[in-house]
Amino acid sequence: MTRSLPQSLALQRQLIQQLSDGRIYSGELLAEQAGISRAAIARHISQLQSYGVDIYSIKGKGYKLSAPLQLLDAAKIRHYQTAGMAEVLLQHVTDSTNSQLMRRLQDGQQLSKGSVLVAEAQTTGRGRRGNSWFSPFGANLYFSMYWQLEQGIQGAMGLSLVIGLAVAEVLEQQYLLPVRLKWPNDIYLADKKLAGILIELAGQSHAQCDLVIGLGLNLHMPRQADQQISQAWTDLQQHVAQPIDRNQLIALLQQRIVLHLRSFEASGFQTFSAAFNQRDQFLGKMVCLSSGDKQFCGLSLGVDSQGGLLLEQADGAQSFYGGELSLRELARG
Structure with missing residues (x-):
């Protein structure tokens, strides 16, 4: 289900739908179809670019996406x-x-x-x-x-x-x-x-x-x-x-x-x-777990039956559980 959009977002959605095929559209045509000025089109295009939409402005021709875009439907x-x-x-x-x-x-x-x-x-x-x-x-x-x-x-x-x-x-x-x-x-x-x-x-x-x-x-x-x-x-x-x-x-x-x-x-x-x-990126590799200023380094043995990371250190194997822990592979050499 979709909800009704504020007018500015609805216009931007309309613009994206028009441009989604990857073709060039003039500012004049886009403005005419949207019922707004070319300056307003330029402002909406700028807003879309700020969202990360890769839109080209081609002098004398109009606007074009860098590649065709499939919208959510x-x-x-x-x-x-x-x-x-x-x-x-x-x-x-x-x-x-x-x-x-x-x-x-x-x-x-x-x-x-x-x-x-x-x-x-x-x-x-x-x-x-x-x-x-x-x-x-x-x-x-x-x-x-x-x-x-x-x-x-x-x-x-x-x-x-x-x-x-x-x-x-x-x-x-x-x-x-x-x-x-x-x-x-x-x-x-x-x-x-x-x-x-x-x-x-x-x-x-x-x-x-x-x-x-x-x-x-x-x-x-x-x-x-x-x-x-x-x-x-x-x-x-x-x-x-x-x-x-x-x-x-x-x-x-x-x-x-x-x-x-x-x-x-x-x-x-x-x-x-x-x-x-079977899909563990670090299974069998030397890794370091960080939590604030604490570090725990050892051989990764995968996860245990509760989802804890099983780490083999000098004093034996120990399980660690999520929270604020960060995992990195130990640099070699």
């Missing part, structure tokens, strides 16, 4: 959804899909388990540990799902690994890619970060709690991405020959994540540990 997503899946809500531009779902919960809105909110762009996308998430318009997937966990917050241990596994399985099956997982919340391809997961919880430790499960997945990053991202990254389109259908991918991810969440509720993480370890 509620009807197409519904076409790809399987029976029984909850609704997918679409946003044009939002601050953060996770924040949007959290506000709906705080406002007392009733959401169905498995409901998803996606956006074309985020203005303040968030990653784990307070990091920002680069979220240009139409380039990637900004996806948040609502779930209710009967076991409470304590029952969520290992959940980010389960979500990562669901995403990896979809990408493996749909695109035949050797996806890897990095504890506790990253998805890797060709030794570079492809996606990140952010799970936010609201509730009590031993009572029913609400979850918002956020996924940021790089699909087709713009050229300026290197200026915005400090770590090695990749996107899906670099590894896939055919164009990526974002609307289909949203439906596939929703279905697989819901399937894994139901299994997780019934059996906990232990049924997923072997599948995670």
Whole structure:
């Protein structure tokens, strides 16, 4: 379902739809179709560029996207959804899909388990540990799902690994890619970060709690991405020959994540540990875990039955659990 947009966002959406085929359109034609001045068109184009839309202004000719763009489409997503899946809500531009779902919960809105909110762009996308998430318009997937966990917050241990596994399985099956997982919340391809997961919880430790499960997945990053991202990254389109259908991918991810969440509720993480370890980016490698000014270095033995990272040090093996821990491979040499 889509909600009515403020006039400025509706006009920007109209402009993007017009330009999405990758052809050149004159400012005069765009202004005539929108019923506004050419100067107003220029202002809206500038605003779209600030969202990360790669639009060229060609002197004497008009405006053109650097490449054709597939927009999110509620009807197409519904076409790809399987029976029984909850609704997918679409946003044009939002601050953060996770924040949007959290506000709906705080406002007392009733959401169905498995409901998803996606956006074309985020203005303040968030990653784990307070990091920002680069979220240009139409380039990637900004996806948040609502779930209710009967076991409470304590029952969520290992959940980010389960979500990562669901995403990896979809990408493996749909695109035949050797996806890897990095504890506790990253998805890797060709030794570079492809996606990140952010799970936010609201509730009590031993009572029913609400979850918002956020996924940021790089699909087709713009050229300026290197200026915005400090770590090695990749996107899906670099590894896939055919164009990526974002609307289909949203439906596939929703279905697989819901399937894994139901299994997780019934059996906990232990049924997923072997599948995670098969895809573990750092299994058998020397790594360092950081927490503030503390560091723990050793040999990564994968994850245990509760989703903790098993690290072999001089005094034996020890499991570490999420929180504010950051994992890096130990530099060689």
